[in-house]
Amino acid sequence: MEKSKWIEMYRTMRLIRLIEQRINDEYKFDEIKTPIHLSIGQEAVAAGVCIHLRKDDYVFGTHRSHAQYIAKGGDIKKMIAELYLRKTGCAYGRGGSMHLVDPDVGILGSSAIVGGNIPLGTGTALASKILKNDRVTVVFFGDGAADEGTFHESLNFASLKKLPVVYVCENNFYAINSHQLSRQVGDNIYKWAQNYGMPGYRIDGNDVLEVSDYAEKAISRCRNGEGPTLIECLTYRWKGHIGTVDDVGDGYRPKEEYDYWVSRCPIKRFSEYLINMGVLNSELIESIDREIYSLIEEAFNFAQNSPKPSPSELLDYVYADHTG
Amino acid sequence: MPWTTIQVEKLDNFFIMGDSTGNRVLTYREALHEAFDQSLARDPRVFIMGEGVDDAAGIFGTTKGLKEKYGADRVFDTPISENSLTGIAAGAAMAGLRPILIHARMDFMLLSFDQLVNHASKWCYMFGGKVTVPMVVRTISARGWGSGAQHSQCIQGMLMNVPGLKIVAPATPYDAKGLMVSAIIDSSPVLFVEHRWLHKTTGHVPEELYSIPIGKGVIRREGREITIVAVSYMLVEALKAAEKLQDAGISAEVVDLRSLKPMDENIIVESVAKTGRLLIADTGCKTGSAASEIAAVAAEKAFHLLKKPIRRVCCPDTPTPTSDVLEKAYYPTAEDIFKEAVNLVIE
Numbered sequence A: 001m002e003k004s005k006w007i008e009m010y011r012t013m014r015l016i017r018l019i020e021q022r023i024n025d026e027y028k029f030d031e032i033k034t035p036i037h038l039s040i041g042q043e044a045v046a047a048g049v050c051i052h053l054r055k056d057d058y059v060f061g062t063h064r065s066h067a068q069y070i071a072k073g074g075d076i077k078k079m080i081a082e083l084y085l086r087k088t089g090c091a092y093g094r095g096g097s098m099h100l101v102d103p104d105v106g107i108l109g110s111s112a113i114v115g116g117n118i119p120l121g122t123g124t125a126l127a128s129k130i131l132k133n134d135r136v137t138v139v140f141f142g143d144g145a146a147d148e149g150t151f152h153e154s155l156n157f158a159s160l161k162k163l164p165v166v167y168v169c170e171n172n173f174y175a176i177n178s179h180q181l182s183r184q185v186g187d188n189i190y191k192w193a194q195n196y197g198m199p200g201y202r203i204d205g206n207d208v209l210e211v212s213d214y215a216e217k218a219i220s221r222c223r224n225g226e227g228p229t230l231i232e233c234l235t236y237r238w239k240g241h242i243g244t245v246d247d248v249g250d251g252y253r254p255k256e257e258y259d260y261w262v263s264r265c266p267i268k269r270f271s272e273y274l275i276n277m278g279v280l281n282s283e284l285i286e287s288i289d290r291e292i293y294s295l296i297e298e299a300f301n302f303a304q305n306s307p308k309p310s311p312s313e314l315l316d317y318v319y320a321d322h323t324g
Numbered sequence B: 001m002p003w004t005t006i007q008v009e010k011l012d013n014f015f016i017m018g019d020s021t022g023n024r025v026l027t028y029r030e031a032l033h034e035a036f037d038q039s040l041a042r043d044p045r046v047f048i049m050g051e052g053v054d055d056a057a058g059i060f061g062t063t064k065g066l067k068e069k070y071g072a073d074r075v076f077d078t079p080i081s082e083n084s085l086t087g088i089a090a091g092a093a094m095a096g097l098r099p100i101l102i103h104a105r106m107d108f109m110l111l112s113f114d115q116l117v118n119h120a121s122k123w124c125y126m127f128g129g130k131v132t133v134p135m136v137v138r139t140i141s142a143r144g145w146g147s148g149a150q151h152s153q154c155i156q157g158m159l160m161n162v163p164g165l166k167i168v169a170p171a172t173p174y175d176a177k178g179l180m181v182s183a184i185i186d187s188s189p190v191l192f193v194e195h196r197w198l199h200k201t202t203g204h205v206p207e208e209l210y211s212i213p214i215g216k217g218v219i220r221r222e223g224r225e226i227t228i229v230a231v232s233y234m235l236v237e238a239l240k241a242a243e244k245l246q247d248a249g250i251s252a253e254v255v256d257l258r259s260l261k262p263m264d265e266n267i268i269v270e271s272v273a274k275t276g277r278l279l280i281a282d283t284g285c286k287t288g289s290a291a292s293e294i295a296a297v298a299a300e301k302a303f304h305l306l307k308k309p310i311r312r313v314c315c316p317d318t319p320t321p322t323s324d325v326l327e328k329a330y331y332p333t334a335e336d337i338f339k340e341a342v343n344l345v346i347e
C-alpha cells in the first residue's frame, strides 16, 4: 500500500473520532433527538476496509454505523443534519442516527434490526453477480448479529452462489450489556464462516494495517469472482452501548478490560507507527486536525441552522412514486 | 441519557383511580416485577428468558434482581435469536414448563413470526389438543425520542389475525400484574402487549397474587354521550380527553378492553347501547389495527345502536418517522381524541 493511503486511513480514523466526539459533546443539549451509538475506539475497522472500496461499491451498516458512513465517503453535512433530524438530512429527518443513507456512494441504508442488514448486503452482491458488474458489497455488523439466523442463512447462500460480499464482523464482545460468552460458545464467528465454505479470519481490529491487509485480499477475491470472505475484527467500544453514557464498573464492563482496550487505541497505535516510519509528524497531525475541525464546524453549523421537516410531509415516501 | 428513558421520565405521573381497593400504590413496572417475582416463587415451572433480562438494567427494572433470587436456570440472558428463541420457548412449554419470553421492543418480535405463528399458536389445534403450548411472549412498544421506524411499532392489530394466540394489553398497574399472572397460568400462548409510556403510570395494586380473566374489559369512566374504547397506552390519552370533554359539557364513557383476543364484545355493545357513538383509540397504524377489529365488532353487533359513523384515532399508515416534528404529527393524543369526540357529539 502506498504511503499516501496510510495518511488517508489515518485521516479517516481521526475524522470518525472527532465527529463522534463532537456528537458526544452536543448530545446533552437535547437537539439530537434520536438514539446514537458511537464507534469511538472502533475506527480502524471502517477505515481499513473502506480504503479499498470504490465509490460504486456497497456497504451496509447497523445501528452503529456513523463510522462506515464516514469512511465510505458519505456526505458529512447530510449525516449531521440527519442526526439533528432536519429536512436537509440524508433521510430528510425520517431516519436519524441509526438509519443513514447515501446512495451516491453505495450506502443504501443502515438497519437497526440486529442482523437485518446481512441478507440485504448479500442481496446487493447477488445483483452484482447477476448484472455481471464487479461491484463489491461489504456488510458491517456486530458480534451480536452472529446470534441471528440471518447471519447463518446469508453466509450459506453467499458461499453457495459465490457472491462478491465481504462480511465484516466488528466483535466488540458486547451486545448491549451482554458479553459474547453469554450468547455464544466463543471462538466461533470466523470458524462458522469456514464451515460455510468461505475464508474466515479473526484479526486485530484495532490495527488498521492488519484490517486493511485482510480487507484488500477479500475485496479482490470478490472482484475476481472467487466469492465471499468473513473478517472478524476484535475491537472495543469506549462509550456505553447507547447515547453518551459510560458503562464501566458497577455491574457493567470491568474497568481493567476497558483500560486495556483504551491503551490499544487504534489511532494512537497507527499514528505512532506512522511517526516511526517518518510519514507523519506533529505539523501534519495538526494540519489534518485543523482541516477536520473546520469540516465538522461547517457540518454542525449547517445542521443546526437547517429547517426541520414540516408536518405536511408526514405522508410522503410511503410508496415509491414511479413504476419500473 | 438513554433514549426512551428520557422521554418516559419526562411524562407526568399518571394515576389511574378506582382500579382496586386498598391503598398500596405501585407503578406499572413495579407491578410487573411483582407478578414475575410471585409467579417464579409460586410455580417452579415458570422461567424467564430474553435479551438483557439479567443485566443491570433488567428490562427497564421489571426483571431486576430476579436472577439473583431464582438462579440463572430460571432467569437468563439469551443470544439475539428471536425466531428460534420463540420456538425454544414453545418446545419447553410443550414439555411442561411455563416460559416467559421477553422482547424489549415489539419490533424484534417480527423476527419470530415463523415460530410464533406457524408453530406455537397453531400447535394445540393441529394436534387436537393433545399438546399444549403454555407460554407468554412479553413485548414492549416504545415511542418518542426518535425511536424511528424499527423501534416503535405497535403491531397488536396484525397479530389479532393469528388464530390460537391470545392477546392482552393492560394499561394499569393492577391489570399489568393480574393479566401477567393470567397469561402465565393460561395454557395457550399469550402475547402480553405493553407500552413503554405506561411504565410510570401508578395505581393501587394488592400485594397478594391475583389474576384477571382474559377477555374481560372494564369501564374506566362512566358516560352517556360517547363511548371511547382505548387500547393500551391510548387509555391514558382517552382518560385525559374524557376529562376535557367533561369540561366542554360532553359526557364520555371510557372502555378499557384490557384483552384484545378474545375480546369483550359485550362491553362494547352495552356501552354503545347507552351512548350511540363510538370512537376507538389505538396505538398502532390504522389499517388492519386492533381499532379496525373493534370497529368491525361494533358494526356487526351494534349497528342499529349507532347514531353516527364509528371513528378511529390511530397512527397514520406510515412507518414511524424519526423527526420530532413528524413524530408529533404522527402520534394521536388526547387533543385528537377530544376533537374527534366533539365532532361526533356536536355535529
Ligand SMILES: Cc1ncc(C[n+]2csc(CCOP(=O)(O)OP(=O)(O)O)c2C)c(N)n1
Binding pocket: A063, A064, A112, A113, A114, A115, A141, A142, A143, A144, A145, A146, A172, A174, A175, A176, A241, B051, B080, B082, B108, B111
Ligand atoms: C432483532 C433485534 N433484536 C434486538 C435488538 C436490540 N439491540 C439493539 S443493538 C443490540 C446489540 C447488538 O450488538 P452487536 O451486534 O454486537 O453490535 P454492537 O452494538 O456491539 O455494535 C441489541 C440486542 C435489535 N435492535 N434487533
Ligand SMILES: [Mg+2]
Binding pocket: A142, A143, A144, A170, A171, A172, A173, A174, A175, A176
Ligand atoms: Mg457487539
